[in-house]
Amino acid sequence: MNQAVAAERNPGERSVRLKTSLFSRHENLTPLSIFLGFILIIVALQLYTQGLHKYPTFISPVNLLNIMQQVAVPGIVAVGMTFVMLSGGIDLSVGMLASLVSIIVASGISTWGLSVTVSIALGIGAAVFLETLMGFIISRTKVEPFIITLGGMITFQGMALLLSNSREVILNGELNFCKINLIEGAKDPVTTLNLVIPPYVLLFFFLILVGGLVLRFTKFGRRIYAVGTNPHAAYLAGINVKNTRLSVYVIMGLLVGIGATMLLSRINTGIVTLGQGLEIDTIAMVVIGGTALRGGKGSMLGTLIGIFFLGSIGNAMNMLRLPSEVQFVAKGLVVIIAVSAGDVSSKVTGFLARRKDKAAARRSIAI
Amino acid sequence: MGQILQLRNISKTFPGVKALQGISLDLQEGEVHCLCGENGAGKSTLIKILSGAYQPDEGGEILIDGQRVTLTPRLAISLGIQTIYQEHIVFDSLSIVENIFAGAEILRAGILNRREMSRRTEEVLQYLKSDLDHGRKMWELTSGEQKTVEIAKGLVFKHRVIILDEPTASFSSAEIDNLLEIIQTVKQSGIGFIYISHHLDEVFRVGDRVTVLRDGHKVNEHAREDLVKSRLIKDMIGRDPSTFYQREKVEIGEPVFEARNVCGKGVKNVSFVLRRGELLGISGMTGSGRSELMNLLFGAQPLDFGEIRIQGRTVRHRSPKDAIRHKLCFLTEDRQTSGLFLPQTIAQNVATANLVNVKKLVVRPSGDVRTGDAYVKRLNIRTPDSRTRVVELSGGNQQKVVLAKWFNTNGEIFIFDEPTHGIDVGSKQEIYQVMVDLLRQGKAVIMVSSDLPEVISMSDRVLVMKGGAKVAELSGAEITEENILTHSIGDSAI
Numbered sequence: 037m038n039q040a041v042a043a044e045r046n047p048g049e050r051s052v053r054l055k056t057s058l059f060s061r062h063e064n065l066t067p068l069s070i071f072l073g074f075i076l077i078i079v080a081l082q083l084y085t086q087g088l089h090k091y092p093t094f095i096s097p098v099n100l101l102n103i104m105q106q107v108a109v110p111g112i113v114a115v116g117m118t119f120v121m122l123s124g125g126i127d128l129s130v131g132m133l134a135s136l137v138s139i140i141v142a143s144g145i146s147t148w149g150l151s152v153t154v155s156i157a158l159g160i161g162a163a164v165f166l167e168t169l170m171g172f173i174i175s176r177t178k179v180e181p182f183i184i185t186l187g188g189m190i191t192f193q194g195m196a197l198l199l200s201n202s203r204e205v206i207l208n209g210e211l212n213f214c215k216i217n218l219i220e221g222a223k224d225p226v227t228t229l230n231l232v233i234p235p236y237v238l239l240f241f242f243l244i245l246v247g248g249l250v251l252r253f254t255k256f257g258r259r260i261y262a263v264g265t266n267p268h269a270a271y272l273a274g275i276n277v278k279n280t281r282l283s284v285y286v287i288m289g290l291l292v293g294i295g296a297t298m299l300l301s302r303i304n305t306g307i308v309t310l311g312q313g314l315e316i317d318t319i320a321m322v323v324i325g326g327t328a329l330r331g332g333k334g335s336m337l338g339t340l341i342g343i344f345f346l347g348s349i350g351n352a353m354n355m356l357r358l359p360s361e362v363q364f365v366a367k368g369l370v371v372i373i374a375v376s377a378g379d380v381s382s383k384v385t386g387f388l389a390r391r392k393d394k395a396a397a398r399r400s401i402a403i
Numbered sequence: 404m405g406q407i408l409q410l411r412n413i414s415k416t417f418p419g420v421k422a423l424q425g426i427s428l429d430l431q432e433g434e435v436h437c438l439c440g441e442n443g444a445g446k447s448t449l450i451k452i453l454s455g456a457y458q459p460d461e462g463g464e465i466l467i468d469g470q471r472v473t474l475t476p477r478l479a480i481s482l483g484i485q486t487i488y489q490e491h492i493v494f495d496s497l498s499i500v501e502n503i504f505a506g507a508e509i510l511r512a513g514i515l516n517r518r519e520m521s522r523r524t525e526e527v528l529q530y531l532k533s534d535l536d537h538g539r540k541m542w543e544l545t546s547g548e549q550k551t552v553e554i555a556k557g558l559v560f561k562h563r564v565i566i567l568d569e570p571t572a573s574f575s576s577a578e579i580d581n582l583l584e585i586i587q588t589v590k591q592s593g594i595g596f597i598y599i600s601h602h603l604d605e606v607f608r609v610g611d612r613v614t615v616l617r618d619g620h621k622v623n624e625h626a627r628e629d630l631v632k633s634r635l636i637k638d639m640i641g642r643d644p645s646t647f648y649q650r651e652k653v654e655i656g657e658p659v660f661e662a663r664n665v666c667g668k669g670v671k672n673v674s675f676v677l678r679r680g681e682l683l684g685i686s687g688m689t690g691s692g693r694s695e696l697m698n699l700l701f702g703a704q705p706l707d708f709g710e711i712r713i714q715g716r717t718v719r720h721r722s723p724k725d726a727i728r729h730k731l732c733f734l735t736e737d738r739q740t741s742g743l744f745l746p747q748t749i750a751q752n753v754a755t756a757n758l759v760n761v762k763k764l765v766v767r768p769s770g771d772v773r774t775g776d777a778y779v780k781r782l783n784i785r786t787p788d789s790r791t792r793v794v795e796l797s798g799g800n801q802q803k804v805v806l807a808k809w810f811n812t813n814g815e816i817f818i819f820d821e822p823t824h825g826i827d828v829g830s831k832q833e834i835y836q837v838m839v840d841l842l843r844q845g846k847a848v849i850m851v852s853s854d855l856p857e858v859i860s861m862s863d864r865v866l867v868m869k870g871g872a873k874v875a876e877l878s879g880a881e882i883t884e885e886n887i888l889t890h891s892i893g894d895s896a897i
Contacts, residue, residue, distance in 0.1 A: 253765050255758050262755050265744040272703060272733060272741055273808070274724040274759040333746055397416055397460070 070374050071345045078352045094348075094355050098224040101231055107347035108240040109299045114318040115247040116291035118339045119284040121322055122251070124264040124331025125174060125181040127167075127285070129188035130292050130318060134311030136196040137163050137296035142205035142306025152210050160293030164286060166192065171285025175278040189315070196308045204307040211301035236298040243291065244343075248336030260284065264331025320367075321346050324374045345374065405432050406469075407563050407595050408453075408484075413463035415448050415619075422448040423459075423619045430564060430595040435586060437606045438599045439635060440616035446599050449616070450566055453597070454486040455479035483563035487553045487570065495542040500524045502541055503556045527558045531585050547578030554585055557594065565589070566597045571605060575688040575853065576888075583609050603632055650835065650861055653680040653842040658715075660816050660847060662700065665709035669695035671872040672709070677816065677847045682838060684862030684882075685851040687891045692871035693851045694736065697818050700849075701733045702726040713816070727759045732814035734805055736821040736851075742805045749789040749796075750775030752804050757811045778807035782837075799830035806837060817841055820851045835861060855884050867891050 082093050093099065113130050120127050137159040144155030170188050174181045215234040222231040251257040262270040263280045271277045300306055325342030327334025349370055353363045408430040415423040423445045430436050438446050451457040452465075455474035459465070465472055467482055474482075494502055500520050509516045509523075524537040533551055541549060550570050557565045567586075571579045579602075586596055586609050600606055606613055613630060615622045615638040622638045656679030665673045669692045677683050685693050698704040700711060702720025711718055713729050720726045723733070735741040744752050750771040758766075775789025782803045786796060793804055802822075809817065819838065823831040838848050838861065852858050858865055865882050867875040867890040875890040 252768060255761055255764070255766055258751070258754065258758055258766065261747065261751070262744055265747055266740070268741045269744060270755070272701070272723050272735060273756040274722070274727040275755070276722065276724065332744070393416065 068341050070377055071341055071348075074345070074370075075348070078348075082355070094352055096224060096226055098227060098229045098231055099351065099355070101233060101237075103344070103347050103351050104237045104240075105232070105234065105302075106351065107343050108237045109295045109302070110314060110317045110321065110347075111240045111343045112243055112291050112295040112298065113314060114321045114339055114343055115244050115336070116284075116288035117318045117322045118247065118325075118327060118334065118336055119251075119260060119287050120181075121319075121327050121329065122264045122331055122334055123260045123281055123284045124267070125281065125284065126185065126319070126329070127170075127288055128182065128185040128315050129167075129170065129192055130288070131311040131314035131316075132189045132192035132196065132308075133163055133166060133289075133292050134296035134299060134314050135306075135308045136166075136192045136199070137293055138300040138303075138310045139196050139200045139205055139306040139308070141211075141297055141300055142207055143199060145210050146205055146207055156297050159297060160290065163293035163296065164289035167285045167289025167292065168282070171282040171288075174285065175281035193308065200306065200308065202308075204305050207300070207304045207306070209304060211297070211304070214298055214301035236301070239294070239298070243294075244336060244340055248340075251336055256280075256283070261332055264333075266332070317346065320371050324371060346370075406430070407432055407467065409464075409466040409469075410449075410453075411464040411466070413449070413452060413465070414460040415445075415452060415457060415463075416460050421619055423452075426616070426619075426621050428614050428621065428624070430597060432563075432593045432595055433590045434611045435590060435596040435598055435609045437610035437613045438597060438616060439603070439606060439613060439638075440622075444616040445619040446616055447568070448619075450486060450568055450597075450599070453479070453484060453564075453566060455484075483561065484566070485553075485557045485560075485562040485564065486566040487550065487568065489569040493541045493549055493552075496540060498540055499528075499535060499537045499544075499552050499555075502552060503559055507560070523559050524555065527555045530558065531555060531588060533585075545578065547574050547581060550582055551585060554589060558589065558592070562594065564595050564597065566599075568599045570598075571600065571602060576855075577688065579605060603635060606635075607632065651839055651843075652863075653839070655680045655863065656845060659713065661712040663710040663712065665696070665699060665711065666707045667695070667699040667709075668704050668707075669871050670699055671870070673866075673868075673873045674709075675866055675873070675876065677849060679845045679847055680842045681863045682842060682848045682850060682861055684858040684865040685849060685868060686853075686855070686858050686865055686887050687868035688853075691868040691891065693868050694820055695871065696868070697733065697820055697849070697851060700726070701731055701818065703733075724759055727756060727812055727814070730813070730815035731818065732756075732809035732812060732816065733818045734809060734820060734822060736824055738801055738805050742808075743793050743801060745794040746792060748772075748775070748792055749779065749784065749786065749804055749807070752793055753778055753789070753807045753811050756808050757813075760812060774811065775807070778810065782807055783833075799833070802830070802834065814846070816847050816849070818849045818851070821853065822850065823852075823854065823857060831857075855887060858882075858887065859884060 078094050082095070113134070117127060117130070140162055141155045141159035144150040144158050145152055148155075150158065166188070170184050173179065174184050214236050217230075218233045218235060218238070219231055223229065224231055251260065259270070259275050259280045262273065262275055263277050267277050270280075296311065299310060303310060321342040322334070322339050323329070323342070324345050325334060325338030325340070327338060346367070349367060350363065353366060358366070406429055409427075410429070411427050413423055413426045414421065426445070426449060428436070438449065440446050448457065452459050453474070455476040455478060458473070465474060467484075472478065472482065474484075479486075494505060497505065500517075503524055504520050509519050511519075521537055528535055528537060531551060531554070533548075533555075535544070535548060535551065541552070544552070550567075554565060556562075570582060574582065583605060586598070590596060596609075598606070598609060607630060610630070611627050613625045613627075613635065615625075615635065617638070625635070658676050658678050660677040661675070663674050671692075673696055675683065685696070687693050695704065699706055700720075702723050702725055706720070711720065713731075718725070718729050720729070720731075726733070739745060744755065750768070753775045754766070754771040772789055778784070779786060779789050784796070784800050784803045784807070786800065793801055796804065817838075822834050822838075838850070841848055850858070850861060852861075859882055862882060864876060864878040865887060866873055867877065867887055869891055875886070877886055877890075
């Protein structure tokens with residue numbers, strides 16, 4: 037045993053640990069550094085080509101607030117997606133569920149003659165109910181969540197089309213209270229354009245904060261990580277694995293309900309295409325933030341980085357006036373690069389460490 | 404008999420660690436060459452070099468039939484070196500034939516020639532005197548039968564060297580006998596074996612030569628004729644083995660746990676009483692219902708009939724959660740798949756099982772780290788602090804994290820399922836010491852083990868199981884190897 041101790045306390049091994057520890061211990065560092073690098077490039081590019089002109093640039097306050105408005109709704113859903121994916125699940129149905137909710141709320145207000153509050157409650161309630169149903173099946177059977185939520189996605193699309201008779205349901209601004217400007221009158225000092233912060237942006241920050249605190253500081257959060265890492269060990273450690281897996285879908289339902297209502301307030305129209313691609317965007321955000329598809333690894337802070345990363349790429353490419361076809365390609369590549377970068381960087385670190393050791397060994401032979 | 408394989412002056416350096424230093428060894432045709440050494444002695448690295456997965460440092464030479472070679476995994480296999488790893492790498496849902504020929508299928512006109520493949524497999528299985536049907540799926544086989552299939556693969560492809568890494572780790576003693584017999588048969592055909600095992604008994608039974616490694620050095624090489632067990636142990640651990648299996652006795656107190664007529668999946672009508680300060684050994688062959696009984700007691704399987712009493716009160720365990728609340732701890736056999744959260748830190752692992760007892764809504768990560776650090780110190784876990792991920796620890800240290808996880812729940816009754824499975828001699832002793840310490844604190848221990856010397860030296864009482872039922876309860880001088888074996892094999896007992 038004593039020999040084993042000696043081998044493990046070998047000073048060389050320790051130095052390798054230190055070298056890799058910065059990025060491996062702080063798992064958010066990789067996406068964050070890519071994100072910051074990306075921002076730097078954009079800003080440099082802009083300063084170089086345009087200088088400080090009197091129209092909105094990427095880093096101007098008006099544009100930054102604009103980005104926040106754009107990412108708020110997918111961001112709210114991404115909070116739920118983080119919970120689901122940390123527990124080892126996935127949810128492909130959120131996009132179509134959001135469409136369904138928007139149609140329920142819009143129909144409630146404009147066709148069924150319900151009050152705004154009741155309509156919203158009905159929409160959110162429906163989302164929670166449907167997600168709970170899926171969560172129940174997922175947690176009580178061994179069927180992959182991928183399959184169940186894929187089925188859910190198709191079903192919700194059908195339900196949305198049925199409810200709306202395949203048409204759009206138009207609102208007359210009944211939900212405008214969600215997008216009033218909280219800082220009315222504030223101007224951008226450079227461009228003198230109006231600055232806008234609607235309530236749903238604050239709601240987004242509030243929800244992501246609460247989500248992050250729940251994951252980090254509650255028993256429930258611990259259980260999600262444990263279940264996502266090793267469900268069998270979690271069960272034997274006294275965790276109710278089934279209910280933990282069920283609860284993340286319930287949370288997802290609540291957040292999709294809220295997100296869809298906010299989206300409806302922005303667009304003023306309940307339509308089946310409203311949530312299209314939302315699942316792809318939110319999964320991309322969560323994954324860029326370092327959450328593993330197999331569960332157990334990731335954090336809300338990572339998701340926050342992922343949300344702004346993906347959001348600002350779209351925004352920046354708009355500013356650079358790139359056509360949308362190019363934007364898709366670029367966005368896709370960014371997802372791939374951001375996710376594989378962590379692995380590549382650890383490989384590079386390992387390679388450098390080995391090369392250094394090799395050189396040291398050669399020198400010791402030479403002496 | 405010719406020499407198949409020779410290693411000369413093999414060293415292997417990893418960043419910061421010299422895993423192997425100047426190892427030389429050779430293998431003759433039809434020889435079984437055993438490698439012994441504690442965990443971390445360099446056995447696995449040596450195997451990986453032989454299978455081509457690692458390249459040795461400059462200056463080392465590998466010769467096959469006198470020819471110098473640079474091995475890659477592919478070349479190693481084509482030169483007839485087959486490695487059978489501890490963890491089975493099999494295609495579970497494929498049949499025996501399909502597994503043997505995976506990646507090297509025999510084709511006729513571009514189509515699989517099933518008949519030819521089955522014929523060759525059947526031929527080899529008969530030679531091995533195995534009654535396995537070649538069409539059976541791998542997942543239906545026991546781990547012993549799976550090893551047989553892998554050895555059969557070596558014969559089918561006429562391999563020259565078969566490397567077995569801890570082949571008997573999850574075997575019953577009948578399966579061990581069977582495997583050793585197969586090795587004796589196969590070596591007649593000129594195949595050389597490199598056999599790695601912690602079990603010295605096996606080494607004594609099959610080894611023609613034994614090489615002992617320690618810290619990457621070759622300590623000694625013994626020929627079969629002059630093998631002495633105590634000498635071998637001394638070589639391995641470098642300390643006196645006479646203290647090895649001696650346990651301090653503890654005063655036994657009042658009953659704390661009682662099972663009455665317990666029935667459930669794989670368990671028939673088992674009753675026993677466990678007292679404070681007592682270690683109850685559970686012995687029996689694999690498949691005798693020992694692990695099933697533990698799952699039942701811990702609430703991981705439903706109890707069909709019977710009663711469990713803890714400190715005189717009848718309890719019902721609907722899930723492990725209830726069991727943990729009733730101060731039960733269950734250290735499972737396979738720590739990696741059922742005991743640990745590998746990618747998480749020591750602190751997170753230690754905190755997990757005790758969540759059951761935590762009443763507060765808010766739990767602080769910094770508090771977990773403090774608790775974790777305390778256990779790192781107390782159990783001598785070799786790591787800077789409890790923020791280290793468990794996956795980075797060695798096997799013995801991982802086992803200590805499992806211990807810490809359960810100590811943290813303030814348990815009273817500890818169930819150890821194969822606590823020293825796949826652990827080196829030195830760490831074994833640390834685990835034994837932990838158990839004795841628990842007993843001294845007035846806690847009670849149930850230990851399931853396939854290792855007879857371990858059961859005999861550690862237990863105050865031994866429960867022998869067979870076919871899901873309790874067939875004997877031995878205490879004091881009755882606890883002998885002979886008694887346990889007669890009952891668990893069972894001709895005379897019933």
